[in-house]
Amino acid sequence: MNNYLLFKSLHLIVVFSWMAGLLYLPRIFVYHSENSKDKNISSVFKTMERKLFFYIMTPAMILSWIFGLILITLIGFETLAESWMKLKLLFVSLLTLYHFYLGKILNDFSLEQCKKTSKFFRWINEIPTILLILIVIMAIFKPI
Secondary structure, three states: OHHHHHHHHHHHHHHHHHHHHHHHHHHHHHHHHHHHOOHHHHHHHHHHHHHHHHHHHHHHHHHHHHHHHHHHHOHHHHHHHHHHHHHHHHHHHHHHHHHHHHHHHHHHHHHOOOOOOOOHHHHHHHHHHHHHHHHHHHHHHHHO
C-alpha cells in the first residue's frame, strides 16, 4: 500500500471531522445564547458543546496536524520553502487559533459568563468556511 495515499486519506477524514465541528459549534452557541436564561436548556447545550469540542473537534484537530506533518515528511521538507505551503500553514494555524477561541467561548458559557449575542456567533461562523476555501485553493492549485 502507498503510505502517502494512506496518510492523505487519514488526513482528509480527520480534517472533515474537525471542520464539521468548527462549523457546528458556533451554531450551538447561537441557540445557547438565545436560551441562556433557561437553566435546563442551557445545561443541555453545555453538554453538547463540551462533548463536541473535547471528544470530536480537539482529537480531530490534533490528528489533522499529525497526519499533515507526516505528509510533509513524505513529500519532502523542501516543500516548506514554497509560498503556497507557507500560506496554507498560515491559514491552518489561523484555523487552529479559531478552534482555541471557540474553546474559550465554551468555557465562558460553562461559567455562565458569555455575553456575546447570537448575531456575533452567526458572523464568526463564517470564519472556518473562508479559511477552508483558502486552504483548499492553496493545496490544490498551488497558485504561488
